[in-house]
Amino acid sequence: NAGVTQTPKFQVLKTGQSMTLQCAQDMNHNSMYWYRQDPGMGLRLIYYSASEGTTDKGEVPNGYNVSRLNKREFSLRLESAAPSQTSVYFCASRWGQGVIEAFFGQGTRLTVV
Amino acid sequence: QKEVEQNSGPLSVPEGAIASLNCTYSDRGSQSFFWYRQYSGKSPELIMFIYSNGDKEDGRFTAQLNKASQYVSLLIRDSQPSDSATYLCAVNPSGNTPLVFGKGTRLSVIA
Numbered sequence: 591n592a593g594v595t596q597t598p599k600f601q602v603l604k605t606g607q608s609m610t611l612q613c614a615q616d617m618n619h620n621s622m623y624w625y626r627q628d629p630g631m632g633l634r635l636i637y638y639s640a641s642e643g644t645t646d647k648g649e650v651p652n653g654y655n656v657s658r659l660n661k662r663e664f665s666l667r668l669e670s671a672a673p674s675q676t677s678v679y680f681c682a683s684r685w686g687q688g689v690i691e692a693f694f695g696q697g698t699r700l701t702v703v
Numbered sequence: 704q705k706e707v708e709q710n711s712g713p714l715s716v717p718e719g720a721i722a723s724l725n726c727t728y729s730d731r732g733s734q735s736f737f738w739y740r741q742y743s744g745k746s747p748e749l750i751m752f753i754y755s756n757g758d759k760e761d762g763r764f765t766a767q768l769n770k771a772s773q774y775v776s777l778l779i780r781d782s783q784p785s786d787s788a789t790y791l792c793a794v795n796p797s798g799n800t801p802l803v804f805g806k807g808t809r810l811s812v813i814a
Contacts, residue, residue: 623801630711632806633747633791640799648801680746684802691737692793692802694746 592616596681596695603671603702611666611698613681621684622664623692624648624656626677633680639664671702705730707794709805718814722779726792726805729773736768736775737793737802747791751777782812 597612615622624636625648635648639658653675655667664683668675681695706729716722724738735754739747753759753766753775765778775794779786792805 621799621801625804630806633804635801635803638801691749691752694748697746 594681594683594693594695596679596698598698599696601698601700603668603700605672605702607671608667608669609671610668611679611681611700612663613665613695614663615681615683615693616662617683617685617693618661619683619685619693620661622658623682623684624654624664624666625680625682626650627680627697628677636666636679671700673702676700676702705733705794705796705803707792707803707805709790709792709808711806712809713811714808715811715813716782718782718784718812720782722782722786722810722812724777724779724790724792724808724810726775726777727773728775728792728794728803730794730796730803731770731773733773733794733796734798735795736766737795738764738766738775738777739791739793739804741789741791741807743788750790779810782810784812784814786810787812 594615623638625633637656639645642661679698682692684692737752738750741747751766753768759766763780767776789807791807793802
């Protein structure tokens with residue numbers, strides 16, 4: 591039982607390149623989330639999917655797109671990477687309603703040069 | 704904009720002392736509250752959650768919630784150097800809405 595798995599763990603991109611961060615969970619959770627974490631800024635929500643087939647913008651969606659491929663998988667795409675997108679990205683999942691914690695993947699450390 | 708505020712620290716306590724971490728939130732209707740611990744370079748992991756006013760104890764950890772004051776805290780008794788980490792407060796505003804995180808408090812336990 592792996593929980594939440596993110597790939598890749600590390601990535602270096604050149605400005606203007608594109609890439610997709612992958613996330614998969616095996617806990618049958620309904621909701622999935624993408625956060626970014628920058629020094630002194632805490633965890634900021636980029637996009638989320640409350641259930642399969644739905645996606646919504648979070649606090650900092652500009653420059654990103656997402657796809658909820660199925661109940662297990664939620665990907666984050668950077669179409670044209672910018673240095674401001676250098677960050678650590680965390681995927682998380684959660685059952686849905688109620689007093690339920692969010693489980694996090696191990697993170698992707700992305701550097702845009 | 705729903706906000707969760709934490710003192711960024713660092714909070715330094717000697718080994719064996721009680722560490723007290725505090726968090727305030729802006730949305731009075733918030734339903735449940737979480738404390739996560741994050742070691743440097745690692746992902747956040749849940750320590751405790753609380754949803755009723757009062758105290759909830761789990762081993763060396765006690766979460767305290769006061770909804771009237773919109774305040775939640777985490778006490779760590781008998782602090783150990785291994786407790787040195789950043790502690791994130793998270794709030795569930797309602798139902799299936801995403802958790803809102805504070806910026807975290809960095810705790811340093813000095814041996």
